[in-house]
Amino acid sequence: MKxxxxxxxxxxxxxxxxxxxxxxxxLYTWDDYLNPDLIAKFEDEHHCRLVIxxxxxxxAMLAKLKAGAAGYDVLVPSSYMVKILAREGMIVELDKGxxxxxxxxxxxxxxxxxxxxxxxxxxxxxxxxxxxxxxxxRVENLEPTWRTFERAELKGRMTLLNDSREAIGSALKTxxxxxxxxxxxxxxxxxxxxxxxxxxxxxxxxDQYDSxxxxxxxxxxxxxxxxxxxxxxDNDKIDFVVPKEGTSVACxxxxxxxxxxxxxxxxxFVNFLTEPANAAVNxxxxxxxxxNKTAYDLVSQEFRExxxxxxxxxTMKKCEVIDDLGENNKLYNDAxxxxxxxx
Numbered sequence: 409m410k411x412x413x414x415x416x417x418x419x420x421x422x423x424x425x426x427x428x429x430x431x432x433x434x435l436y437t438w439d440d441y442l443n444p445d446l447i448a449k450f451e452d453e454h455h456c457r458l459v460i461x462x463x464x465x466x467x468a469m470l471a472k473l474k475a476g477a478a479g480y481d482v483l484v485p486s487s488y489m490v491k492i493l494a495r496e497g498m499i500v501e502l503d504k505g506x507x508x509x510x511x512x513x514x515x516x517x518x519x520x521x522x523x524x525x526x527x528x529x530x531x532x533x534x535x536x537x538x539x540x541x542x543x544x545x546r547v548e549n550l551e552p553t554w555r556t557f558e559r560a561e562l563k564g565r566m567t568l569l570n571d572s573r574e575a576i577g578s579a580l581k582t583x584x585x586x587x588x589x590x591x592x593x594x595x596x597x598x599x600x601x602x603x604x605x606x607x608x609x610x611x612x613x614x615d616q617y618d619s620x621x622x623x624x625x626x627x628x629x630x631x632x633x634x635x636x637x638x639x640x641x642d643n644d645k646i647d648f649v650v651p652k653e654g655t656s657v658a659c660x661x662x663x664x665x666x667x668x669x670x671x672x673x674x675x676x677f678v679n680f681l682t683e684p685a686n687a688a689v690n691x692x693x694x695x696x697x698x699x700n701k702t703a704y705d706l707v708s709q710e711f712r713e714x715x716x717x718x719x720x721x722x723t724m725k726k727c728e729v730i731d732d733l734g735e736n737n738k739l740y741n742d743a744x745x746x747x748x749x750x751x
Contacts, residue, residue: 431456433673436463437484438660439615440638441534443693450680456673464615465571473498480665481674487523487659488573490530491732499529499663506675507531509682517699521659521729530661531678534634534696536717537657537727538574539650541618541636543643546627552649554582556628557605565627567620568605570612572744573730574656575602578630581653587728590736599743603750612748621646632658633716637695648716654726657719659699 431454435442439462447458461480463469466489473480474496485493493499504510504527513532524530542550546565550556557566557578568575577587579598589595610626618635620626622642629636636648662681664674680686687698688706697717704712712718719727733740 431670431673432459433457433482433670433677434459434461434480435482435484435677436461436469436480437482438463441484441660441694443690445693446681446686446690449686450677453680454673454676458677462615467572478667479669481668481670482677483663483665484533484660485663486730487530487661488730488732490524490661490663493663494529498666500666500668500671501528502531502664503675506672507679507682509679509684512682512684512687512700512702514699514701514704516701521657521699523729523731524661530663531682532699533660533662533681534691534694534698535657535659536633536696537650537719538569538578538630538632538655539636539648539716540628541621541631541639541646541648542628543621543624543626543645544647545645546624550628550647550649552652554578554651554653557608557630559628560608562627563608564610565625566609567611567613567617567626567629568602568609569617569630569632570614572740572747574630574658575612575747576740576743577656577730578602578651579605581651581655581726584653587656588731588733590733590739592739595739595743599747602747606747606750632696634694634696637714637716650716650719650723650727652726654728656730657724657727659729 433456435458437460451458466486469485470489470492510527510531517532518525522532540556576598579601580587580589580594582601583597585594617626617629617631618639621629622639631648633648636646640646662678664671668674682700684700684702684706687700687703691698691703691707692711
């Protein structure tokens with residue numbers, strides 16, 4: 409009797425395990441911002457499924473969350489947005505005991521660029537400068553300057569990021585002002601400069617401009633370095649420059665939502681991405697720099713020679729990290745509304 413029951417019990421157990429619903433980790437992040445091999449690896453190691461939703465700007469992410477969107481475990485905002493999310497009570501203070509890989513985070517990054525230097529709310533994920541990507545066989549004599557967007561002969565073939573702080577920031581740098589100025593007259597000058605450039609633009613675009621560059625639909629785009637280098641894989645004529653006036657360095661962080669359905673899995677995911685071997689693989693896929701000191705020795709020499717990611721000290725002096733300006737954010741929101749409405 410026992411021998412006859414054993415195969416039956418085995419079959420029942422197999423059917424039960426096949427029908428078992430896997431845990432899910434819900435990630436809200438930027439487009440194409442995680443190596444697919446790491447997705448499969450994490451799912452395999454933690455017997456779960458990773459569900460990814462995409463946003464194209466920090467403001468769009470915040471608006472969706474404020475409108476009541478719930479169910480996300482891990483968010484990937486830029487550093488200035490972390491401050492807003494913390495202030496709004498949307499993310500948790502991190503339990504560092506659950507994140508042993510924090511010891512690999514680059515201390516120089518924390519000291520010189522990070523807002524959350526103690527990693528109270530966030531763990532640094534990736535950073536890269538914003539600059540100008542262009543198709544070199546379609547654009548002659550491109551100078552590394554934001555004033556490239558004044559070139560009338562490129563009308564209809566250029567894009568600026570659909571991001572108020574990045575777009576207005578490029579104009580502020582052109583005028584010699586800080587990306588984080590709260591001087592209303594300076595913001596107004598930058599607004600008017602962007603409006604003057606707008607007549608030469610195809611659109612404001614943050615999501616699909618890289619594919620537009622790869623197909624040469626667009627010749628010049630304000631671009632995140634990582635997007636430009638990814639597009640370069642499809643079109644080797646794409647080059648990327650950091651404007652001489654200076655630019656922003658975009659720093660994106662990993663945070664855990666206050667309403668995370670699966671917080672323990674969220675901690676496991678953040679720790680997984682901070683593992684040096686995983687960080688190195690991720691860097692080489694998305695062409696951003698993970699501020700992970702141990703991982704620097706694990707990337708290829710070719711990757712280490714990308715000057716736009718490993719910026720020299722002189723260039724860094726001209727760069728800034730976009731900051732949360734509190735009540736003064738309204739200066740930029742109002743300016744952006746006028747830019748978008750302008751004909």
